Amino acid sequence: MRLVTTPRVAFLRGLAEEVLARCGRGRMTVAIDGPLLSGKxxxxxxxxxxxxxxxxxxFRARLEDFHRSRAAQAExxxxxxxxxxxxxxxxxxLRRSLVEPFRFGGSAAFVTKVRDPARDAWVEPKWVTGPEDAILIVDGRFVLRERLADLWDLRIAVAGEPTDPADLIAYAHADPRRTADRVVDVADPAHPRLVG
Structure with missing residues (x-):
């Protein structure tokens, strides 16, 4: 189904061209990082x-759906x-249930959600698979951190200054805007633009 062309859709079509140019054939992973409530x-x-x-x-996934339980965090x-x-x-x-089986391709099944952070409860896994040529887009705070860097083929950061204390710590360790392949300013959601 063809989307109505708006400035946002036109911008995203250009970004999609870059994704597809990098992808070629096979499986590709795209990560989108940004501060809390940044529009990622x-x-x-x-x-x-x-x-x-x-x-x-x-396929879409959110790092939010891969929270540790509160009890596990308390440890x-x-x-x-x-x-x-x-x-x-x-x-x-995230690695074991989503990214690694997704990258394996073929008949390997993967899940895009393991936990409901609001209820602090595991969710019943819905195992899915896809065609040989597919793209996985994962968004989340800290998704571009160094220890996850090997998971992504294309790294996108949303522009904006961190204000949440956890984001301030993350950005002090490694600002995702400096490690991303592309930085997108969505301060005006209707008119996003590349800034890096």
Missing amino acids: SALGDDLAAVLAERDHAV YGADTPERYYGYGFDESA
Whole structure:
């Protein structure tokens, strides 16, 4: 289904061209990082929609759906921004349940969500698979951190200054805007633009 052309859609079509140019054939992973409430999830959703209008298989996931349980986080000490940045997410599950089987391709099944952070509860896994040529878009705070760098073929950061304490810690360690392949300013959501 063809999307209505707006300045946002036109911009995302250009970004999608870059994704597809890098992708060629096979499986590709795209990560979108940014501060809390920066618009990264909406950017990921809309980029997926633009890729889908070209009949390309696209899967979406959010790092939020790979939280550690509160009990598991508590094993790392008091509830602080440092603990959340360091241990808030189950990166092993992200690798094991999503990215690695997705990259394997073929009939390997993967899940795009393992936990409901609002309820602090595991979700029943919905195992999915896809065609040989497919793109996985994952958004989330800290998704471009160094220890996850090997997971992504294309790295996108949303412009904007961090204000949340955990984001301030993350940006002090490694500013995703400096490690991203592309930096997108979505301060005006209707008119996003590349700034790096």
